[in-house]
Amino acid sequence: MKKNNFSGLKVSVVLCLVSVLVACHTNTRMQDNDKQVQSAHNNLNSTLWLQNSAEFKASALQTYNTAKNHLAASLADTGVSAALEQTSGFAGLPPAIILDVDETVLDNSPYQAQLIKNGKPFELQTWDSWVALRSAKAIPGAVELINEALRKGIRVIFLTNRECMQRTAAGGACPQKMDTLVNLRSVGINNVNIDDLMLKNEHVSWTSEKQSRRMTVAQKYRILMLFGDDLGDFLPHVKKDINHQQRAELVDKHKQRWGQTWYVFGNPTYGSWQRVLMGELKDHLDGYE
Numbered sequence: 001m002k003k004n005n006f007s008g009l010k011v012s013v014v015l016c017l018v019s020v021l022v023a024c025h026t027n028t029r030m031q032d033n034d035k036q037v038q039s040a041h042n043n044l045n046s047t048l049w050l051q052n053s054a055e056f057k058a059s060a061l062q063t064y065n066t067a068k069n070h071l072a073a074s075l076a077d078t079g080v081s082a083a084l085e086q087t088s089g090f091a092g093l094p095p096a097i098i099l100d101v102d103e104t105v106l107d108n109s110p111y112q113a114q115l116i117k118n119g120k121p122f123e124l125q126t127w128d129s130w131v132a133l134r135s136a137k138a139i140p141g142a143v144e145l146i147n148e149a150l151r152k153g154i155r156v157i158f159l160t161n162r163e164c165m166q167r168t169a170a171g172g173a174c175p176q177k178m179d180t181l182v183n184l185r186s187v188g189i190n191n192v193n194i195d196d197l198m199l200k201n202e203h204v205s206w207t208s209e210k211q212s213r214r215m216t217v218a219q220k221y222r223i224l225m226l227f228g229d230d231l232g233d234f235l236p237h238v239k240k241d242i243n244h245q246q247r248a249e250l251v252d253k254h255k256q257r258w259g260q261t262w263y264v265f266g267n268p269t270y271g272s273w274q275r276v277l278m279g280e281l282k283d284h285l286d287g288y289e
């Protein structure tokens with residue numbers, strides 16, 4: 001009887017422990033999901049601003065108009081390169097500008113909006129489905145700047161972290177490249193050469209760190225201007241292992257370049273600016289007592 005009672009107690013304890021472990025595991029998963037969904041919902045104001053504010057449109061036009069007005073002077077000033085990777089021997093090279101694609105030339109806010117509506121976090125699979133639709137609109141002013149550069153004989157090179165991923169056996173290793181080309185043409189950038197699109201993972205060394213691709217471009221062209229919505233579109237090694245104060249210091253260090261050879265666009269919805277903020281996001285808020 002005693003033994004039976006003891007066995008019963010043991011079974012109860014084990015069952016109790018199992019239920020606690022299951023509850024803990026389920027709880028952690030729920031917290032992870034909650035965090036991701038919360039993060040998607042946190043994009044509400046940012047996405048509303050991108051999609052609805054006259055101010056975003058005006059700021060993008062301001063940036064592209066400024067660049068357009070500097071094109072002729074940049075072409076003439078053969079002693080200047082926009083790329084830190086290009087330090088000498090570039091004066092006689094043909095001119096080029098480098099643009100990021102997402103949130104610089106193409107507006108993917110419908111993808112962000114759909115995530116919010118569905119209460120979903122970013123996932124590579126849903127992002128790739130959006131890329132395959134080829135239906136992003138242009139950021140205001142982008143088409144005009146790019147076509148003006150092409151008219152002036154400047155090579156326009158797109159350096160994007162859209163990632164090469166095989167979808168089907170028949171679709172090749174990088175269907176995203178043709179998707180991006182067709183999308184760019186659909187918004188009115190008609191003379192883009194497919195060879196001037198450089199995607200992430202297209203070559204082994206082409207990681208999300210864009211330095212190696214800028215170095216590749218620098219071998220053939222004098223780089224007049226850089227355009228992007230992420231500090232990594234301008235500077236190497238700023239997307240991780242660096243904090244937000246160090247990133248701000250780099251912006252200051254290169255302050256003469258902004259609006260001259262470097263042109264940045266606001267993107268409150270995602271980017272390495274957010275990735276470098278460790279721990280609780282609200283701990284990074286700078287309030288007052």
Ligand SMILES: [Mg+2]
Pocket residue numbers: 100101102103104228229230
């Ligand atoms: Mg971008």
